[in-house]
Amino acid sequence: MDIGADNPIEREPKGHTMSEQNTAVSVVGLGPMGQTMVRAFLAAGIEVTVWNRSSEKVDAMVALGAKRAATVADALDANAVTVLSLTHYAAMYDVLGQATDHLPGKVIANLSSDSPEKARKGAEWVRSHGAEFISGGVMSAGDNIAHPASYIFYSGPKEVFDAHAELLRPLSPQEYLGADDGLAQVFYQALLTIFHPWLLAFDQATAVIERSGHSIAQFIPFAVRSNAAFPYFMETHSVANQNGGWASLASLKMMDAGAQHIIDASEEVGVDSTLSHTAQAFWRRAVAASEEQGRAVSTYALMLGDRP
Numbered sequence: 001m002d003i004g005a006d007n008p009i010e011r012e013p014k015g016h017t018m019s020e021q022n023t024a025v026s027v028v029g030l031g032p033m034g035q036t037m038v039r040a041f042l043a044a045g046i047e048v049t050v051w052n053r054s055s056e057k058v059d060a061m062v063a064l065g066a067k068r069a070a071t072v073a074d075a076l077d078a079n080a081v082t083v084l085s086l087t088h089y090a091a092m093y094d095v096l097g098q099a100t101d102h103l104p105g106k107v108i109a110n111l112s113s114d115s116p117e118k119a120r121k122g123a124e125w126v127r128s129h130g131a132e133f134i135s136g137g138v139m140s141a142g143d144n145i146a147h148p149a150s151y152i153f154y155s156g157p158k159e160v161f162d163a164h165a166e167l168l169r170p171l172s173p174q175e176y177l178g179a180d181d182g183l184a185q186v187f188y189q190a191l192l193t194i195f196h197p198w199l200l201a202f203d204q205a206t207a208v209i210e211r212s213g214h215s216i217a218q219f220i221p222f223a224v225r226s227n228a229a230f231p232y233f234m235e236t237h238s239v240a241n242q243n244g245g246w247a248s249l250a251s252l253k254m255m256d257a258g259a260q261h262i263i264d265a266s267e268e269v270g271v272d273s274t275l276s277h278t279a280q281a282f283w284r285r286a287v288a289a290s291e292e293q294g295r296a297v298s299t300y301a302l303m304l305g306d307r308p
C-alpha cells in the first residue's frame with residue numbers, strides 16, 4: 001500500500017467528503033474484537049485499512065480484503081476516522097504516540113475498555129494533538145458483535161458521534177449516552193461488574209453439578225429458567241437502590257445462612273467457594289452494621305461506603 005506524499009487524502013487532512021467518510025475506515029488493534037470489527041466493516045462494503053503491533057494478525061485481515069498500513073502514521077493518513085480496539089487506554093499512547101503529527105484533523109473512535117477517568121484523560125490527550133475523539137464501550141456477547149443482544153455505548157461530543165454514526169453502524173446498534181468522555185465506560189464497566197461475578201458463579205455452579213456426578217446439560221435449562229427472574233430482581237432492586245437500598249435484619253441473616261449452604265454444597269465436593277465466602281462476608285458485614293446501628297443497613301449502603 002502506497003500512502004505517502006502523493007496520497008491525495010494526505011494532502012487534504014480535513015478534506016474528506018461525507019461519502020468518503022462513510023465508505024472507508026482504519027482499524028488499529030486486531031485482537032479478537034478488532035478482527036470482528038474489520039469483518040463487520042468489510043461485510044458492509046466499507047474499505048478498511050488495518051494496523052496491528054504484531055503483523056501476523058494484519059496478514060489475516062489482508063487475506064480477507066483489508067488494506068495493510070505499514071505504520072500507525074499510514075493508518076491515520078489513510079482515512080478520516082480511525083477505530084482503536086486495544087487492550088486498554090495505555091496501549092493508545094503506545095500506538096498513537098508513534099504518529100502524533102498525523103493526528104491533526106483526524107477522528108479517533110477508541111472502542112477499547114478502561115476506566116472512565118482513563119477514557120477522559122485519553123480524550124484530552126488526543127484532542128491536545130489536534131484530533132477529535134469519541135469513546136465507546138463494546139457491550140457485545142463475547143466477540144460476537146452481530147448477536148442480537150450486542151450494542152455499543154458511545155460518549156463524547158454529540159456532533160462528532162453524529163458525524164460518524166453511519167460509518168460505525170456496521171459494528172453494532174449504537175447507544176449514545178452523553179457528552180462526558182467517560183460515560184460510555186461508566187455504563188460499560190457497570191455492566192461488566194455484573195457480568196464478571198456471574199461468569200465465575202456459573203463456573204462454580206456447573207463445577208458443583210459435575211463434581212456431584214451429574215450432568216451440566218441437565219442443569220442448564222433450569223439455570224436459564226431461573227435466570228429469567230433476573231429482570232424482575234433488577235426492577236425491584238433498582239427501585240430499592242434509588243431509595244438508599246432495602247434490607248431487614250431477618251433477610252440479611254437468611255442470606256448469611258444461605259451463603260453457608262452454598263459454601264457447604266461446594267466444599268463437600270471439593271469445589272472452590274471463594275466467591276461465596278466473599279458474598280457471605282457482605283451479608284455478615286450488613287448484619288453487624290445493622291446490629292451496631294440499631295437499624296437495617298443494606299449491602300447497597302455498604303457498597304456506597306455510607307457511614308452512619
Ligand SMILES: NC(=O)c1ccc[n+]([C@@H]2O[C@H](COP(=O)([O-])OP(=O)(O)OC[C@H]3O[C@@H](n4cnc5c(N)ncnc54)[C@H](OP(=O)(O)O)[C@@H]3O)[C@@H](O)[C@H]2O)c1
Nearest residue numbers: 029030031032033053054086087091094112113138142143
Ligand atoms: N473480545 C471480546 O469478547 C470483547 C468484548 C467486549 C469488549 N472488548 C474490549 O475490546 C478491546 C479489544 O478486545 P480484544 O479481545 O481484541 O483485546 P486483546 O486481545 O487484548 O487485543 C487488543 C489489541 O491490543 C493490542 N495491544 C495491546 N497492548 C498494546 C500495546 N502496548 N501497544 C500496541 N498494541 C497493543 C494487541 O496487539 P498485539 O496483537 O500485538 O498483541 C491487540 O491487537 C478490549 O478493550 C476489550 O476489553 C472485548
